[in-house]
Amino acid sequence: MKTVTKRRWLPWAAGGAVVAFAAILPFLNIVVPGVLPGATYTPGTLQLLALSLLFAALALSYNLLFGSAGMLSFGHALYFAMGAYGLGILLQSTDLALVPAMGIILALVIVAAYLIGALSLRVTGISFAMVTLAFAQAGNVLIRRNPGLTGGEEGLRLATANVPDVLVGVINTRNLYWVALALVVVVFVVVTWFEHSRAGHVVAATRENELRVRVIGVRPFVVKLITFVIASALAALVGMVYLLLQSGATPRATSADFTLTILVIVVLGGVGSRWGAVVGGIVYTLLDQRLTAFASSDAVAALPDVLRIPLSEPLFILGTLFILVVLFLPGGIAGIVGRVGDRSRSRAAARDRVEEAS
Amino acid sequence: MSTIVLLLITGLGLGALYFLVASGLSLIYGLMGILNFAHGSFLTLGAFAGWELARRMGGDSWVTLFASMAAGAAVGAIVAAATEFLLIRRLYNRHIEQVLVTVGLALASVALFDGIWGTDPIYVTGPAWFAETTEILGARVPNDRFVLIAVAVLVLIAMVLFLRLTRYGLIIRAGVENRAMVTALGIDVRKAFTLVFAIGGAAAGLGGVLASHYFGYVSPQLGGSLLIFAFIVTVIGGLGSLTGAAVASVVVAVLQQFANYYLGGTGDLVVVLLLAVVLLVRPSGLVGRLA
Amino acid sequence: MSETILSVRGLSARIAGQQVVEDVSFDVPDRGVTALLGRNGVGKTSTVKAILGLIERQGTVEFGGERIDKEPTFTIVQRGVGYVPEDREVFSGLTVAENLRLAERGGAVHRERVAALFPDLEARASQLAGTLSGGQQQMVSLARALLNENRLLLVDEPTKGLAPLIVADVAAALAAAAKLAPILLVEQNLQVVRQLASTVVVLEGGRVIHTGSAQALLDDSDLVTSLLGVHGAKSEADS
Ligand SMILES: Nc1ncnc2c1ncn2[C@@H]1O[C@H](COP(=O)(O)OP(=O)(O)OP(=O)(O)O)[C@@H](O)[C@H]1O
Ligand SMILES: [Mg+2]
Numbered sequence: 001m002k003t004v005t006k007r008r009w010l011p012w013a014a015g016g017a018v019v020a021f022a023a024i025l026p027f028l029n030i031v032v033p034g035v036l037p038g039a040t041y042t043p044g045t046l047q048l049l050a051l052s053l054l055f056a057a058l059a060l061s062y063n064l065l066f067g068s069a070g071m072l073s074f075g076h077a078l079y080f081a082m083g084a085y086g087l088g089i090l091l092q093s094t095d096l097a098l099v100p101a102m103g104i105i106l107a108l109v110i111v112a113a114y115l116i117g118a119l120s121l122r123v124t125g126i127s128f129a130m131v132t133l134a135f136a137q138a139g140n141v142l143i144r145r146n147p148g149l150t151g152g153e154e155g156l157r158l159a160t161a162n163v164p165d166v167l168v169g170v171i172n173t174r175n176l177y178w179v180a181l182a183l184v185v186v187v188f189v190v191v192t193w194f195e196h197s198r199a200g201h202v203v204a205a206t207r208e209n210e211l212r213v214r215v216i217g218v219r220p221f222v223v224k225l226i227t228f229v230i231a232s233a234l235a236a237l238v239g240m241v242y243l244l245l246q247s248g249a250t251p252r253a254t255s256a257d258f259t260l261t262i263l264v265i266v267v268l269g270g271v272g273s274r275w276g277a278v279v280g281g282i283v284y285t286l287l288d289q290r291l292t293a294f295a296s297s298d299a300v301a302a303l304p305d306v307l308r309i310p311l312s313e314p315l316f317i318l319g320t321l322f323i324l325v326v327l328f329l330p331g332g333i334a335g336i337v338g339r340v341g342d343r344s345r346s347r348a349a350a351r352d353r354v355e356e357a358s
Numbered sequence: 359m360s361t362i363v364l365l366l367i368t369g370l371g372l373g374a375l376y377f378l379v380a381s382g383l384s385l386i387y388g389l390m391g392i393l394n395f396a397h398g399s400f401l402t403l404g405a406f407a408g409w410e411l412a413r414r415m416g417g418d419s420w421v422t423l424f425a426s427m428a429a430g431a432a433v434g435a436i437v438a439a440a441t442e443f444l445l446i447r448r449l450y451n452r453h454i455e456q457v458l459v460t461v462g463l464a465l466a467s468v469a470l471f472d473g474i475w476g477t478d479p480i481y482v483t484g485p486a487w488f489a490e491t492t493e494i495l496g497a498r499v500p501n502d503r504f505v506l507i508a509v510a511v512l513v514l515i516a517m518v519l520f521l522r523l524t525r526y527g528l529i530i531r532a533g534v535e536n537r538a539m540v541t542a543l544g545i546d547v548r549k550a551f552t553l554v555f556a557i558g559g560a561a562a563g564l565g566g567v568l569a570s571h572y573f574g575y576v577s578p579q580l581g582g583s584l585l586i587f588a589f590i591v592t593v594i595g596g597l598g599s600l601t602g603a604a605v606a607s608v609v610v611a612v613l614q615q616f617a618n619y620y621l622g623g624t625g626d627l628v629v630v631l632l633l634a635v636v637l638l639v640r641p642s643g644l645v646g647r648l649a
Numbered sequence: 650m651s652e653t654i655l656s657v658r659g660l661s662a663r664i665a666g667q668q669v670v671e672d673v674s675f676d677v678p679d680r681g682v683t684a685l686l687g688r689n690g691v692g693k694t695s696t697v698k699a700i701l702g703l704i705e706r707q708g709t710v711e712f713g714g715e716r717i718d719k720e721p722t723f724t725i726v727q728r729g730v731g732y733v734p735e736d737r738e739v740f741s742g743l744t745v746a747e748n749l750r751l752a753e754r755g756g757a758v759h760r761e762r763v764a765a766l767f768p769d770l771e772a773r774a775s776q777l778a779g780t781l782s783g784g785q786q787q788m789v790s791l792a793r794a795l796l797n798e799n800r801l802l803l804v805d806e807p808t809k810g811l812a813p814l815i816v817a818d819v820a821a822a823l824a825a826a827a828k829l830a831p832i833l834l835v836e837q838n839l840q841v842v843r844q845l846a847s848t849v850v851v852l853e854g855g856r857v858i859h860t861g862s863a864q865a866l867l868d869d870s871d872l873v874t875s876l877l878g879v880h881g882a883k884s885e886a887d888s
Contacts, residue, residue: 319466
């Protein structure tokens with residue numbers, strides 16, 4: 001057990017190095033043909049990288065819910081959308097500065113998540129999934145039906161009057177990139193801290209065996225609700241930065257498909273693995289972007305129909321890939337790496353976790 | 359008065375559609391513990407199959423309509439059974455993974471439909487009688503509603519008879535209650551799995567053809583939009599309960615119609631509200647099995 | 650000397666991440682009643698479920714000389730295993746007749762045998778099983794197993810929660826059943842054990858701590874106390 005403790009700084013050091021490298025990317029001229037659309041200092045590439053970081057952060061928050069606590073929610077997009085749309089509406093209809101506006105929205109989302117979570121958690125398992133889906137759908141309907149406030153199907157444009165100039169416009173994309181990077185780090189730290197807290201241990205134990213948690217005298221409901229609220233608040237934060245990065249939001253961000261996308265990312269990265277969620281978010285975003293480019297390429301257009309039609313639909317390829325991962329690669333990307341790497345370490349860590357929890 | 363009658367019958371027609379989707383969902387969930395996200399795709403595929411057949415047969419006759427309904431049901435059943443056999447079965451008793459596979463299938467299949475049939479709605483026409491209306495208590499009710507209601511009632515009766523009178527029906531009813539005990543009586547419950555998928559797929563495929571007449575078009579999004587309400591219906595009706603699904607389908611759809619008309623298009627929200635109320639009042643009724 | 654119908658070697662099982670059966674080994678002879686004993690929560694039910702494949706298990710289980718530890722539950726049962734679960738587990742939404750019809754496995758079905766043993770059930774054929782009394786439900790559960798031709802019966806606490814008179818009925822039914830097939834019986838009522846069992850296997854904390862003759866165990870009240878009552882017992886070699 002000593003060795004486990006000693007080795008703990010190693011992943012953090014490696015993570016720090018990766019973050020440092022990511023932070024200086026805007027100053028570098030790295031070209032990765034086939035993966036990135038251009039050199040790393042160009043706004044287009046930075047925009048894509050920032051987006052992939054946001055998906056990584058969102059996946060981290062969902063992984064807390066699904067991977068760590070075992071709560072299969074189909075309504076996570078709702079909180080992301082609350083962040084994006086809430087901030088957008090507040091900025092366009094009040095004179096609040098960016099940071100106070102973000103604070104207000106965060107507080108509102110926490111209240112909303114608390115109420116909806118308390119209601120949804122009256123049921124568990126698949127019922128919980130359906131109920132969260134229903135609430136998210138209500139949010140989707142509200143946003144699409146109130147074009148005056150939300151822009152309806154057209155989507156919401158970011159009102160930039162009260163947004164600091166350094167975060168507006170193509171020339172400042174790299175600032176937004178750094179914000180996104182900082183957000184991933186923050187979310188990662190919060191999620192890690194929570195998972196190592198007492199509540200995190202208990203909620204992980206409820207995933208394994210709810211009965212046993214009840215026996216040791218903790219109400220699973222409470223810790224689950226705390227987890228739900230934290231995950232939702234983090235998703236809202238990501239939504240707010242997304243609004244800034246994309247200069248707006250569309251109703252797609254509230255749809256069930258969007259939640260499913262996050263789910264796909266988490267499963268792709270490896271359910272329960274934090275860095276798996278990060279890698280999954282980045283891989284998915286880049287893959288989605290590349291597949292879209294591939295789909296409209298001449299090479300695909302020249303193929304016969306049976307091949308052209310499926311290959312020209314990025315979501316078809318991603319969906320199929322997802323099915324194959326679920327069927328043949330339980331544990332996703334993190335699972336592959338785990339199998340190749342040191343097995344006993346993770347197992348010891350898992351045992352560690354269970355023991356501490358009980 | 360005439361408005362109320364119109365809303366009621368239109369609501370019943372929509373409820374019939376919900377039932378055709380929710381009945382299969384509920385049976386599949388009840389027996390196998392799987393929330394089938396691909397169910398909407400079975401519906402969409404059924405609708406496209408019906409349309410493709412109707413297009414080739416030409417004409418808007420009743421024969422064409424019934425043939426397309428049969429085609430929709432058959433395609434739905436085959437694809438659903440294949441889904442169970444090729445994908446779901448490999449993940450026996452791993453419910454989360456099974457749900458994930460249906461999620462992937464839903465995403466991939468809708469994208470594939472986009473590729474094959476395009477994203478724009480394709481307008482469909484039925485027999486001339488469909489476009490006419492019948493006057494009931496002063497309300498001019500579009501005729502396709504009656505066909506929808508009649509078909510859903512027939513499907514309900516057929517399902518109930520199947521569950522009551524056949525050995526597989528017995529296995530399914532028992533399995534919904536306690537699947538482990540069914541296997542402990544020496545019964546290979548996996549055959550029943552394929553069967554409920556086929557039955558659910560047939561109902562959804564049939565529902566797809568009827569939905570295309572109710573809404574007047576087919577599009578790759580058709581199934582997905584109905585699926586969410588079918589989920590809600592399934593939860594409100596009690597997972598695994600066929601009669602629950604039937605009752606909840608009607609309640610949800612009628613409520614939706616009335617709210618849309620009288621409360622300024624808030625039908626969808628009212629339905630979610632109803633779900634919240636049911637959760638608050640009877641959370642146990644939601645997870646509660648048939649007995 | 651009798652042959653062994655069921656041989657369990659190094660059986661282990663986990664439920665929800667918890668080891669509930671640990672390296673359990675014992676034999677069930679091909680005639681008479683073998684009692685599986687132990688205090689509450691020691692893993693008796695889990696052992697029976699692991700044999701049937703109702704929970705994930707490791708180890709070797711041979712039935713009639715053939716490995717069954719990799720087989721799914723339904724084929725194990727089809728080989729000729731009747732199962733009477735703890736707490737009856739009748740299908741409460743099905744009628745008595747439907748419960749019995751569902752249990753018919755094909756091959757020889759002994760409806761008359763069951764009708765003779767449980768005359769009450771015939772009269773209640775169309776009653777929903779969920780509305781039966783506990784004792785009647787136990788009759789349905791036993792009848793489901795006895796309908797078929799079996800080479801082994803696994804019976805888990807058939808007298809649990811029943812009135813003394815009904816316990817006697819159940820014991821009589823089991824005695825009749827034991828003439829047809831060997832039984833592995835989980836039972837807390839030592840009087841019933843004394844009446845029916847010839848061999849005993851005692852579990853503690855998911856492990857076997859004693860095997861031997863039923864008579865010898867039950868006549869030694871100190872041993873009974875130490876094995877089934879207070880904690881602490883010396884272990885004995887397999888028979
Ligand atoms: N579904 C479950 N979830 C969690 N723990 C379980 C579950 N089923 C059984 N257990 C645990 O496994 C252990 C063994 O249970 P088992 O039912 O096999 O005991 P038993 O010997 O049959 O007890 P009894 O005499 O009370 O019937 C117990 O500690 C029990 O708490
Ligand atoms: Mg027991």
